[in-house]
Amino acid sequence: MPIAVVVKTGQVVERHWEFFKATYFPGMSDEAAQAALLAWAERNGIKASLLSSFDDLNRSLRVTHVRVTP
Helix, strand or coil: CCHHHHHHCCCCEEEEHHHHHHHHCCCCCHHHHHHHHHHHHHHCCCEEEEEEEECCCCCCCEEEEEEEEC
């Protein structure tokens, strides 16, 4: 089921950015993929954001997730 349909039912979708980018924006740079993601979300009337955090095992490793909300 397309992510936009799932989100419009009220569900929040959160995925690891690298996997999300490789699936939906293969071959694109981070900057181009982020711009494409935000444009897609706007066209679909939903919100997309990137969230950064530190890995629990290695505090110096930054992990980024994409969150799509209604």
